[in-house]
Every structure is written in C-alpha cells, then in structure tokens.
Amino acid sequence: MAKSVSPLRKVAKPYLPLLPLVAGLGVLVSLLDGLGVGTLVPLAATMLAGDAQLQALQPGPIGLVFRLAGSIPADSRVTLLGGVALGLLVLRGAVQAGNNVLIAFIQSRFVRDLHNAMAERLTGVEFAFFLREDTARLIQVFTAFSWSVGDALRSVLAMIPALTGMAVVGALLAWLDWRLFLVVLACAVLIRGVLVLLQRRQDHFDTVSTGHVKEQGARMIAMVTAMRTTRVFGQEERERTRFADVCQRVFRAGFAWYAVGAAIMPVVSAAMAAVFVLVLVIGWQLQVPAPALIAYVILLARVEPYAAAVGQARSGISGVTGRVREVEWLLGQEPEPLVQGEPCTALDAPIRFAGVRYAYPNGAAALHGVDFSIEPGVATALIGHSGAGKSTIVNLLCRLVEPSAGAILLGERPVTALDQRDWRARIAVAGQDVMLIDGSVAENIAYGRPGASRTEIEEAAAVAGAAGFIAALPGGYDAPVGYEGSNLSGGQRQRIGLARALLRRPDLLILDEATNAVDALSEAEIMRLLGEHRHFRTALVISHRHSTLSACTNGVVVEQGRVVEAGPLQSLAYLRSMTGETV
Template sequence: MTAGREAARVERAPLEELWRRYGRYRPRLVLAVVLSVVNKIADVVPELLIGAAVDVVVRGEGSFVAEVLGVESRFAQLGWLAAINAGVWVVESASQYFAAVTWRGLAQSVEHDLRVEAYDHAQRLDVHWHEARPQGATLATVNDDVNQLERFLDIGAPALLQTALNIVLVGAVFAVASWELLLLAFLPIPLIVFGSLWFQRRLEPLYAAVRERVSELSALIGANLGGITTIKAFTAEDRERDRVEAASAAYREANVAAIASSAAFVPLVRLAILVGFTCTLLFGGWATLNGELEVGLYSVLVFMTQRLLWPLTEIAEMLDLYQRGRASTARILALLDEPIDVPAGTVALPTPVTGRLELSGVRAGYADGPDVLHGIDLVVPAGQTHAIVGPTGAGKSSLLRLMLRFDDPRAGEVRLDGRDLRELEWESLRGSIGYVSQDVFLFAGTIAENIAYGRPGASRDEIRRAAQQAAADGFVEALPLGYDTWVGERGVTLSGGQRQRLALARALLRDPAVLILDEATSAVDNETEAAIQVSLQTATRDRTAIVVAHRLSTVRHAHRIWVLDAGRIVESGTHDELVSAGGAYAALWNVQTGALVVRADRDV
C-alpha cells in the first residue's frame, strides 16, 4: 500500500488502525469488557431487588419472592433479598475494581508503547524532515497527543461501553415487563443517537483544529525557550510574550468553539430524558392502576427509566474524549506513516575499516530545490587528513551530510572502503565515523557521561585519555567535581570552546576509522586551538580525517585541501601548492593573514 493510501486509511479510521497495530492487547481488552459486563449486570440487579421488595410488602405470601423461594414470611422474604443484595454489592465492587485496574493498565500500556514507537520512528526519520518541522510540533505529537489518547482509553472507552451495556440490560427488563413501555421509554434514544452522530461530525474538525493550535503553541514555546539568550539580547521579551499570547489565544478560541458545540448537547439530552421518563411514569402508572402491571414491577420500571436515560447526559463528555482521542490518534499515526527517505542498508563492512572515502560524480540538493553540489569527484586515501574549505554557501556542509549519509546524492556515489554508503548498515557506517559538528550538543548529565556517549561503558581512564587528546583534561580537572561535574541541558554551563573540546573528546573516545570535524575549533582561542592541533596530529595519525574549516591556519598541514566554490571543486592540493597557485585558496589565505585588506568600497 502506498504512503498516500495508507495516510488516507489512517485519516478515515484512526482508532481502527490502532486496534490493528496493537493486536497483542486484544486479550486484555476482552477481559476488561467481560469485567465491565459483570459490573453492569451487578449494578442493575439492585433495582430489580427494590421492585421485589415492594412486591413483598404489597402482595405478601403471593409475592414473586415467595413463589420462587417458597418462603411465606414477609420478614424472611426481605431477609433473603437483603442477603442477595449484599452478595450483589460484593460482586459489583470487586468487578468494578478489577475492571478499572484492567482498563487503566491497558490504557497505560498502549500509551507507553505508542509513545516509544512514535519517538523511535521520529528519531529515525531523515535529518531534513526534522529540519523542516518545528521541534515543538513533534514534541506535542509524541507527548500531548499520546496523553489525549490515554485519557480516552482510560475514561471514555469504558464509559461508552457501560452506556451501551446499560441500554441493553435495561431494555431486556422492559421487554420482559411490557413491550408498550419498552417502546415509550426507548423513544428518546434514537433522537440521542442521531444527535450524537450529528455532533460527532460537527466536533471532528473542531477538535482537529484544537490539536493543530496546541501543536503550534508547543512549537513556539519550545523554540523560544531554546533561543532564550537571543530573546534577552534583543530585549524581545515583550514581543515574544505577545506572540505566545496570540498563539495561546488561538488555542483557547479553538477549545471554546469545540466546548460550545459539545456542551449544547446536554440540554437536548435532558429534554429527551424528560419525554421518556414522563411516558413511563404516566403510562406505567395507568397500567398499574388498571391492574395490568404489578406495583413492584412498576417501581422497577420507574427506577430503570432513570437508570436507562440519565447516563446519556454524559454522552457529550464521552464524545469530547472520543473526538480528542481520535484527532490525537490520527496525528500520531500520521507521524508513524512518515516515510524514511534514507533507509539503512544491509551490508556490514569488513573489519578493520580502513577509512578510504570516495565521491564520484556526486550531485546533491535539498528537497525540490536546485543542485547545491555539482559533479563532485573526491578521494580521501585511508589514514590521510584532508580539508574542505571555501566561502560561505560553497557546499561544505552539504558534502559532510553526504559522508555521514544524512542525505543521499541525486546522482553519483559516496563510498567507504569501496562500498556505496547506501548499502551499509547504520552501525557499520556511522559506527566507523566520529563526528564533531559546529553546533555542539551536550546532554544534561556529567562531563564523564557526555564524553562516554561516544562509547557507552568506557572506563574512566579511557574517558580521561580522550579528554587529553581533545585538550579538555585541563579545564575539566580544574572544576570542583572534575569529570563528575554536572552539565546543564545543551551544556549551557560551559563556554563554547569547552563544549567543542568535550564534543571532540566524545568523538575520539569512539576510536573511529574516519574522523569528521566541522569547524571543530571555531569556538576556541588561539592557545587552545594550538593545543588541539598538536593533539589531533597524534589522534589522526592512524585514521582518516575530514576537516571543514574557515580558519585556514587549522588545515595548513593537511595532506590535501579541497577548495569548494558554488558547489564545485575549483582546486585542490597542499597548502603550499595552493598558495603558490594564486587561485581561490590563495585569496582566502591572503585575507586571513592580512596580506590582502578588504575594504567596503574596494579591494586593495
């Protein structure tokens, strides 16, 4: 089935799709339904016992209880009814407890599995998918939408089942007592059912709008909290508060519209209940006065009418939970149906991986845009350090994304040890690569935990050795708790240079065959840069290294330097060769070393 058809099916029946996906929970669902049936039967029996008690008081020795049990004394008959009622209450209480535990446990299990499945799928989606979607929107789906579904499974589904059971059981009592009263008492139910269906169709787009508004609000708040320093630097607090206020107001208005429609249903249900109750009261009373209906049975039917119709006042709340759960489920399943455009291969590289990288005739671009890389041919022999330089927008980051296989080329091949990257398993490909990005991300945890993220289970000595190679050991040891120092979310308690050195240590700890550094020393001072360069000469001696840099002083000792401009390789060679050639690299070098002064009005 194609992705489009799959999405259409999910849109038509999200809860049915959920039933199909989680078939392993069907036995627990059946148990929950059985317990609910037992509970509802036990819940209806006391009304029957009340009618039997009235019958005992009115008819005495000729009562229904006397005929069934063969007991003549009215006191004994009432005693038997009291004992039966006590047993029924025990069954009702026990079944209610076990039904609640089963339903809620089922809801929690489905919520847990769905959240984990949604998160796992989201993190496996392509990098460009995440770049094109606000993080807050994904967070709202994985967290808030799953919670909405859990509320429906925990509260709404059992309530709907209890209402349906109530109609069936009470209808059976009416059918035994009087077909005429059955028709009169059930007269409002078709109105309520058709009204429910009408409201359901009306509520569906309203609650879809609610989910969209909460997604937008979550995305905005998440983005703002992530960029709090920028907001403060530009004194934009009031401006951003107004944006959040507007988004929150839109969410509120969407909710108000949905609530206004769902709340309007309750008064209509009450009017329908009034009709049914009045019919039972009048026609049943007249039948009793005419001797056509026993007094005890009349009492039962009056109670039963209330039991039948009054729970229907809660149908608006049930529909509210249903529509919220349905809208949330549709969004969750839509996320799960997002295709992975860059799937893992199936081939594992022979070990040890040498690290030879080759790009042949590579063209690449983003989405439906034009090519940003044009016919790239590039070879990095195993064990050598190669640099990629060029002006902003030349395509350096796009080239690295291909090497990491965050994207696939539109044409040509990228090979590692002679195998096309599209053939390789993720562990074989990315497990062979250590990557340090320009935008360093550290997790909330200790410094040791962040370095060990590159190789879980690494010893403290191995962690320290990697930190020494990255010139990070000095500042870490100077901290009061050393490697046990807690790092705030995204490493906000550290400077940019410290974060970069920890990220470099994390990559080196992995002991990769290929080390990719994207501006890995851009945030460090000259002294630290020199220390890292000395360490890297040792760290890269037996491995392939790809270095992207704007500061050409960091790559002057590379075996080969590739110069990109407008997505094309315009020259390559050693530092000395390129400077002597007087081309694009030489121009960049002259600017950075001061040999060429660039002015706003002219070049000198």
C-alpha cells in the same frame, strides 16, 4: 490488496484479549445492578402495602421476583430483602472498582508501549525526515499528543462496560414490557442522532484546535531558543504580540469545542427526563400494573448513568481525534532502509565524490555535481561560506542521506555497496553543534563506546585537551553536564565532544568548526592532534580559522553547492584571497 493495519492498533494488539474481560465485568456489574434494583421493588411494595401487594402476582419477570419475595416469612422479609439488595449493590461497586482498576492498568501500559514505539520510530526513520519536519511538531506529538491518545483509549475502555450495561438493562426492560421498550428504543435512536451531530461539531473544532496548538508550540519553542536575540534587539513586545495572537486562536477553537461538549450532558439529562415522563404516561395508558411500572422506571433510571458514561466517552474521543491522527502519522513513518552490504572494516582508500548531486526534501538543490577526493592519512580542509553545502557533504559522508545523483566511492567501490552500520562505525564527528546527553562527563565521552574503560576515557580527554578542566569540576569525570551541557562553557562542551569522537578511534574524523569556541591553548592542542594523527587515520576539517586550517594538507573549496577548487592547501587561490596570505 490487503488493508494495512493501523499503527496504533499494532501497539494496542497485546491488550485486545483483555477487552472481553472488561466487557464481561461490565455485564456482571449490570446484572448485579438489575438484581439489586429487582430486590428493591418487592421491598418497597412490602413496606408500602404489605402482603396484599405481593399476593397480586404479576406476569413476567416482576411476577417471578414477587413470588420469590412472597415465599419469605413476613416478619423477616424487609430485613432479608434489604440485606440482599445492599449486598448486591456493594458487590456491584466492588466489581466496578475492579473493572476501573483494570482499565487504568491497560491505559498505563498502553501509554508506556506507545512512547516506546514512538521512540523506536523516531530513532529508526531516515535522517531526511528531520530535515523536512518541524521540530516543534515532533515534540508535541511525542509528549502532549501521545498522552491524549492514552486518554482516548481510556474513553474507549470506559465505553465498553457502559454499552454492555445499557444492553443488559435494555434486555431487562424488553423482558419486563416490550411495548414500553419500543418507546424507549425510539427515543434512544432520536437522542443518538442529536448526539452524533454535536460530536461531529466537536471533531471539527478539535481538528482546528490541534492545528493552532501545533503553531502555539512552535512559537513557544522559538521564543525560548531565540530569547538572546529577542532581548538584544529589543523585540520582546513583538514576540508577546505574536504569541498572544496564536493563543487567541487556540482559545477560540478550544472554547468552541468545550461549548459543544458542555451541551452534551444537559441534552442527555433532559432527554432522559422526557423519556421518564413519556414511559409513565404511556404505561398508564397501556394499563401496565403498578409494580411492573415501578420496576420499569427504576431500571430505566439505571440507564442514565450508562448513557452519561457513553456520552462522556464519546466526547473524550471526539476531543482528541486530531491528536490521534498526529500520533498515527508519526508511527506510520517508514523506517530507514539500512543497507546490509559488503563488510567495511576500514576506510583505507581515497573517498571520492563523483558528480554528486543532492536536493533537500523540499526540492531545493544543495549540491550540483561535485567532484573531489579525501585522501587517506591526511587532513583535508573543507572551505566555504555558510550555506555553501558543507553540512550536506558531512551528512553524505556519514550516510545520513544518500546522493540524488552521482556516487561516493571508497577506492573503486561505491559506498552504497558497503554495510551502512560498518561505514558509520568508522566515522566520528565533533564540532560546534555537539550535543551532550544529560549525564556525567564520563558518560558523554563514552557515548560512542559505552564499554570503554575509565583509563581509555581519561586518555581521550587528555588528547582532546579536556583533562585539565575536567579535573577542576566538582566530581571530575562523574560531574553532571546538565541539560545539553548547560553546566559547561561552549569550549568545554566542544572539547568533550572531541574526546567522544577520539575515543572511537575513527578512520575518518570530521571536525566541524571544532575550535570556534575554544581558547588559543586548546586550539594549539587540537592542531598538534591533527599534525600527529593520534586516535584517527584521516581528518576532514571545516573551519573559518586560519590557524586551524594551517594544520591541513589538502583543501576543497565549495561555493553555492559547487566545488570551485580542490588540491594542496597552499595552492588554493580562494584561501589566499580570503586571508591575504599563503597558508
């Protein structure tokens, strides 16, 4: 069985061809660095000892460099060698800057593509995913954690030229003196082992920290969304204490991660200093010629920046491993299996629930074999206490979820045999949980029909009883509604939501507590709408208002996930017992 490709690798795939370019530029930087250092050695020898030192030709690459330098006239040698060394080092800096710009480009484009991929995944997963997952977790993954993945990619990209630089300098060191190179290689293996242990500790603390950060985000969102309740019941101190507790845990895990990370660079620096001393001592014992030893030490000094870059990159990667796993978890969610069945051009037959059962993702039963019908062309009331199963019925009608057992039929056809997109296009929902987008009034009304004309938008607003207050807004239909409709009252938001549903001219209009935040005048307009059936064919009304239910013809009573009564509204004993009168 073939191993599945990592979701992050799929996002990064377009940029993989650029990695050889990053590595190649890294090699070029290292070569220019080595050539620049190689030029400095005969320059220093000339300035300190003159021609005598250059005439003592040495074997290997250092001898070649000295012979080339010796061919330069003595009166211009210092100036020329200094100019060449400066030019090589300046060119090295320019190439390195170009490579850094390339890395920044790849990182920025990758983060952009990552956000788009996450948005595509979120809008494509099955609706049940949002019923079982924590909202705070999704927000954190989509925002903060996704940027951490970008930082991890930058660390990987920065490591590539650093590793190639170490390889090039290592090759030069081996060419200069293989005996000293073996000493350096043995030390590098030892240092690497110590760093691996430190980075494993960092990985552990990052995983712990990620869990605490998710909990911290959940507490933050809970504080913001429940602030009204917190203030009314005087529980500010309790919420501060709970938040302080999780902040303390985040601090402890984060501090442990930083403490381990803080030890990495000092360990690298101390180890490199020890290697320098060891190379000098062993080189003297091996009677390595002074020019070669000087060149060796200078080149070895160039290893430290590369080693430091690799250490920082690995530390950066270790610091976000938990966050990377969270992003991969989100990207790895399976998309919703859209049913492309028979065309569904109209909901012109009874919609019948036949023994429908549904269980939440956690296994708790929401509906226990319900049976009822929604007749075409009439308004049906769905009645029941909170938690009775009404919202689950609405989700099933919209085919956001599918029954665990039983069937939903349109006439005699199972709705699962009908095209899912066609089905949803024939339904519109308005109610107390209306969500407005951050745009203008007109944009919100036209959300379900983006191509609607201004005339159609204004007509839907008039039918929904919203035209009056919209005209009074600064800017009218072009007025911004604010974040989630914060510039509007609850009733105004609901009426815009109703206008949005009516503009779609649905076959089935679902009103979920659509009048609980509107005044009596607006409710009268909505009741008239239900009586006239303008802009829709069939209505399902969920409400606790007696006046709203009075516009319905039939009724379905739900208790604890079971239908206890169904039929003509005026015959329902349950409703009479709740209102004390016949509807």
